[in-house]
Amino acid sequence: MPSERVAAPLEPTAEQLRHWSEAALDFVMRYQHGLRGRRLAPATTSAEIRAAFDRALPEEGVGFDAVLREYDERLLPFTRHNGHPRMFGYVQSPGSAIASLADLLASTLNANLTAWRSAPGPVEIEQLAIEWIRQMVGADPGAGGLFVSGGSMANFSALASARRMKAPIDLARQGAQALPHAMRLYVTPETHHSVAKAATLLGIGSVHVREVPVDGALRMRVDALEAMITDDRGAGHQPFCIVGTAGTVGTGAIDPLDALAEVAERQGLWFHIDASYGGFAALAPAVRAKLTAFARADSIALDPHKWLYVPLDCGCVLYRDAAAARATFAHDAEYTRVMDAAPAESFAFWDYGPELSRRFRALKVWMMVRAAGVASLRAAVEKDLTCAATLAEQVDASEDFERLAPVELSIVCFRHVPVAAMRALDAASRPDRDGIERRLDTWNERLLVALQRDGSSYISNAAVGGRFALRACIMNHRTTPADMNVLLADLRRLADTLGPF
């Protein structure tokens, strides 16, 4: 197709569209297959990126071929490649080919999943995909839910329902101002900050988000939780919700979920599990045994855009009793009134979540699970767990790295300890040790920055027991155990460039 600009860019001819589609799909194919060879993250500046793009508002367009070339040649060098097999930072899904294509198909269809009548087939597919997720993680057989933008919005939605259901007043009508007592919830210092943020947005207030101390493995201490609930009741507050985490963002710790469920049941509190990171690890039988409390949770936050390998965005909230979500989110308006009689066909997602217009997120989940099958997803999760165990073993067996936290899922927290630091620590008295520890924090921070700029491997950081930790989260079907060797070799190579300890 020679011409770059077309007469009607919003309505190209079939021939033009075929050419554009082939060019875009060719890009998808080259990108997916070339990921391992790419520099993982750019070492760049905002000024450099701005200078690469024509910033004038284009009165006349340049055409699709030209803009695709700009995307490929100018934009791509300036992004981190989250699908790279050695991207171990944060909790980052690599995406996957089937799900990327599904996203293209979803945008092409542009279904709006507000209610059954607006998109009957897509709404049924979302309900089916949610049911498959329920089975994959082992939630209560009666549980239902919906897709949201991510784990943060799932936590927000669940907390809104928790408060609605536990409030002693009609919260929807009277508002939080009418509450007779401050409502309090229980987390740990390891809980993801989206929970505290949700509490702030909901008007609960961050002082009412109580941080329960953790044990040596960074899991919520049940004895301390019970003591805090008793104290809070004595002080005139209303405890209403316990948030357990299935895979903390820092180290991957799993709270004692069954014990927390028992406390919640005994105390009449809502039990929410933030399983945004670890939820889909339930596909692996060895982990599933630790997540049996999913069946007892009132709500669960999950993130298919993490360990289900689908691209952003796709979070999910499950409710044991979806009536709680309805009580929280249903609002009457003439333009949303559904006039069909049959319950299945008068169903509306707007009654169960915060959004009205909703994209067809379910398509990528349904296509991924249906096309790839649960067995291949399970194998990928188990492979990630094996990679993390391999890295932990290599760290433990080495003389220059030290592990800082137990490995329950696929996060390994560790640090580099140069020989000079090791010797100094061996010889030091207690006050001197603190100084060396602080220097080790700085050393590892410099090492992290050097690695992120280097472009071969990418990790992020965590605070473990007050110490700076290098943190690798393995969540990528492309990663192999050999990549663990490369990561440690990259760190050693860069440590040699940092100068004396």
Ligand SMILES: Cc1ncc(COP(=O)(O)O)c(C=O)c1O
């Ligand atoms: C445990 C946990 N909860 C919640 C979130 C927030 O998820 P999202 O980034 O999808 O909003 C994360 C993100 O990493 C997480 O690890």
